[in-house]
Every structure is written in structure tokens, then in C-alpha cells.
Amino acid sequence: MQTEAPPLTVVETCGAQIKLAEGRWLIDGISSWWTACHGYNHEHIVEAMQKQLDDMPHVMFGGLTHEPALQLAYRLSTILPGAGSPEALSHIFFSDSGSVAVEVALKMSVQFWRNKGAEKRNRFVAFQHAYHGDTTGAMSVCDPDEGMHALFKGAIPEQIIIELPQTADQLSAFENLLAGGQSEIAGVIIEPLVQGAGGMKFHAAETLGAIREICARSNTLFIADEIATGFGRTGTLFACEQADIVPDIMCIGKALTGGAISMAATAASDRVFNAFLSEDEKSAFMHGPTYMANPLAAAAANASIDLFEDGTALERVALIEAQLKEQLEPCREIAGVEDVRVKGAIGVIQMTEPRNINWLRQRFIEENVWIRPFGDIVYLMPPFIINTDELTALTGAVVTVMNEWSKKTG
Numbered sequence: 001m002q003t004e005a006p007p008l009t010v011v012e013t014c015g016a017q018i019k020l021a022e023g024r025w026l027i028d029g030i031s032s033w034w035t036a037c038h039g040y041n042h043e044h045i046v047e048a049m050q051k052q053l054d055d056m057p058h059v060m061f062g063g064l065t066h067e068p069a070l071q072l073a074y075r076l077s078t079i080l081p082g083a084g085s086p087e088a089l090s091h092i093f094f095s096d097s098g099s100v101a102v103e104v105a106l107k108m109s110v111q112f113w114r115n116k117g118a119e120k121r122n123r124f125v126a127f128q129h130a131y132h133g134d135t136t137g138a139m140s141v142c143d144p145d146e147g148m149h150a151l152f153k154g155a156i157p158e159q160i161i162i163e164l165p166q167t168a169d170q171l172s173a174f175e176n177l178l179a180g181g182q183s184e185i186a187g188v189i190i191e192p193l194v195q196g197a198g199g200m201k202f203h204a205a206e207t208l209g210a211i212r213e214i215c216a217r218s219n220t221l222f223i224a225d226e227i228a229t230g231f232g233r234t235g236t237l238f239a240c241e242q243a244d245i246v247p248d249i250m251c252i253g254k255a256l257t258g259g260a261i262s263m264a265a266t267a268a269s270d271r272v273f274n275a276f277l278s279e280d281e282k283s284a285f286m287h288g289p290t291y292m293a294n295p296l297a298a299a300a301a302n303a304s305i306d307l308f309e310d311g312t313a314l315e316r317v318a319l320i321e322a323q324l325k326e327q328l329e330p331c332r333e334i335a336g337v338e339d340v341r342v343k344g345a346i347g348v349i350q351m352t353e354p355r356n357i358n359w360l361r362q363r364f365i366e367e368n369v370w371i372r373p374f375g376d377i378v379y380l381m382p383p384f385i386i387n388t389d390e391l392t393a394l395t396g397a398v399v400t401v402m403n404e405w406s407k408k409t410g
């Protein structure tokens with residue numbers, strides 16, 4: 001509060017742009033923290049929400065149910081990885097934010113083993129540069145040193161945080177870790193293909209597939225956190241598809257409703273679900289977010305899924321990927337830039353070290369774009385509906401400002 005620049009007041013949104021109180025429009029390069037995949041105020045989503053608002057904005061989901069949530073749960077079960085297979089993620093638990101979806105996944109994993117009589121299996125393996133949310137359990141599986149939660153070390157549960165295994169030796173060590181920890185390890189959690197808020201670190205689909213296979217061989221639950229990567233961001237509807245894997249548990253959120261309203265979900269396989277079926281009430285999964293399965297959010301999510309059905313959204317992601325690769329490439333020659341990488345509708349400029357982040361943020365605003373560098377990266381994750389000229393304006397601003405940054409800091 002003492003050092004942060006005053007926030008800008010927004011009065012309107014439209015398409016890929018946000019309007020400030022002063023009357024200026026900014027092209028949004030980060031989709032409101034990666035949520036507004038279809039852009040702002042999409043007519044189809046707004047219409048669905050308006051109808052639902054007239055019918056029923058909310059009702060509790062304990063002892064009651066409603067069609068928007070039933071429809072959404074069914075539709076998710078048909079599009080999530082493994083749909084139609086014995087491993088399908090056919091059981092959906094709704095919540096109101098990504099962090100809570102992760103909390104649910106962790107809690108579900110621990111209770112899965114407790115219901116099976118393995119009460120000491122209550123720790124998790126997670127990876128350096130991981131970010132899974134800001135609530136207590138989610139913080140525990142984030143990077144404890146490089147992430148934003150280092151201050152809480154010792155105050156939150158200590159998990160097993162390792163380097164993401166990519167080489168043959170690392171994968172072998174990972175398998176040995178899981179084999180030796182079967183008495184205490186409940187699960188492994190990963191952001192598939194792209195570690196988001198921990199620095200936009202990419203890994204190969206082959207690496208993801210190998211990690212999943214090792215978990216299966218080691219009888220360890222595999223949790224995919226697709227809150228940031230889900231719904232087309234990496235080029236497929238879900239990142240796990242690129243490795244042809246199905247997790248035991250998956251977390252989704254952010255773009256679930258097209259960025260219109262908060263909602264998240266934790267999806268589980270039959271294997272996980274069946275461990276909670278019992279005549280003993282103590283075996284039930286006792287978790288109940290007040291606004292879980294909110295009808296208004298469910299209506300928005302159903303409308304958002306409609307917009308993915310004809311495949312054009314993913315076609316636009318492919319076009320965005322090609323444009324980002326071409327137009328961000330000049331940044332590779334800028335002094336102080338270590339790497340330029342693109343995956344789906346994600347473009348990342350890696351700096352050699354964090355420098356002048358507040359200056360960068362202000363310069364982007366002056367260029368009439370909304371880009372929020374953090375740590376040692378400048379990144380773009382634009383709405384899929386962004387047009388070619390708007391995306392060119394974003395990439396042009398990045399090249400221009402990064403050249404100025406290089407001279408300023410050089």
C-alpha cells in the first residue's frame with residue numbers, strides 16, 4: 001500500500017479492450033488474469049446470464065439442485081480429458097475460485113487414502129516454480145522459495161517440492177521418490193505444460209506424460225491444475241490432451257465462465273469417487289462452498305462452452321500463436337532478454353533479471369495497452385477474439401518498450 005502505484009479506474013469493457021475513466025481505451029494483453037478467453041461482454045454469455053438472472057441468480061446447493069449446474073456437470077464430463085473412457089473425469093465438484101478448487105483436490109486426495117485405511121498418506125509432491133493459489137493448502141504446494149509465499153514458510157504445511165523432472169536421470173529419481181514415499185505421499189500436483197504465475201515456465205508434453213505414467217506405476221494420485229491452462233490457452237481445449245493423459249483429479253477455473261463471473265470446479269475419476277461411497281457418513285466428502293454451483297455462473301459457463309463447440313476458438317488460438325512467434329521474435333536480440341517463448345495464446349519475454357517492473361508497467365499504459373510484467377517476465381495472454389491489428393499493437397508495444405528498457409537499464 002505504501003509503494004504500489006494507484007490503480008486505474010475502469011468504466012467499461014468491450015471485446016479485447018478496457019476503457020478508463022479518463023476516456024482512454026487499453027488493449028488488454030492478459031485477459032483479466034487469463035479469464036476473458038472470448039473477450040469482454042460477449043453477447044452470447046451476457047444473454048445467458050441475463051436470462052438466468054431473471055429466473056434465479058442463486059440458490060444453495062445443499063439438498064437442492066438445478067438444471068444449469070446439472071447441465072454444466074454433464075457437459076464438462078463429455079469434454080474433459082478421457083471422456084467416455086474408464087478413467088473419465090465424470091464427477092464434478094463445484095466451487096467459487098481456483099484456489100478453492102485446489103484445496104478441494106488436496107483434501108479429496110488425503111481423504112481418498114484415509115477412506116482406504118492409509119491415514120499417513122497426507123503429503124504432496126509439487127514442483128519448483130509452481131503456483132496453485134493463495135489459500136493455505138494451495139500455498140503449501142507452491143514454490144516455497146521463488147514464489148510469493150516465502151514469508152509463510154513454517155506456518156503452512158511443508159510439502160515435498162522438487163525440480164520438475166525432465167531428464168532421464170531426474171525422472172528416475174522422481175520415480176524412486178514416489179516408490180519410497182508410498183506410506184506418506186498422497187499425490188502429485190502439476191500445472192500441465194505451463195507453470196503460470198511462477199514464471200510462465202514451459203515443459204514438453206513428453207515430460208508431462210512421463211510424470212503421469214510414473215504416478216500410475218507408483219499408485220500415487222495425479223492432480224492436474226488446469227485453472228490457467230484449461231479452455232484453449234495452450235492450443236488444445238485442455239493441456240493434458242497434448243500428452244494424451246487423464247489425471248485422477250483435475251482443477252479448472254478462470255476461463256470456465258469466459259471471464260464473466262467467478263466459478264471453479266474439481267473433477268474426479270470413478271476411482272476417486274468410489275472411495276467415498278459408504279454407509280458410514282464419516283467417509284463422505286465434507287466440503288461446501290456457500291456459492292458452489294451458483295446458477296448464474298453455471299449459465300455463463302454453459303454459454304462459454306457453447307462458444308468452443310464449433311472449433312473456431314481453437315483455430316483463433318493457432319493464429320494467435322503464429323502471430324506471437326513472428327512478432328515477438330525481434331525481442332530475442334534485445335540486450336537483457338534471455339528467452340522468447342510461445343505456447344498457444346501465450347507469449348513470454350524472459351529477462352535476465354527483474355528490473356524496473358513498475359517503469360515497464362507504466363510505459364505499457366502510455367502505449368495504450370494493458371500488460372502486467374512480474375518477476376523477470378513480460379508476457380501476453382490475450383483474449384482469443386483479439387483481431388490482428390490489436391494483437392500487432394500489443395506485440396509492437398512489447399518490442400518498443402523492451403528496446404527502451406534495454407537502453408535504460410544497460
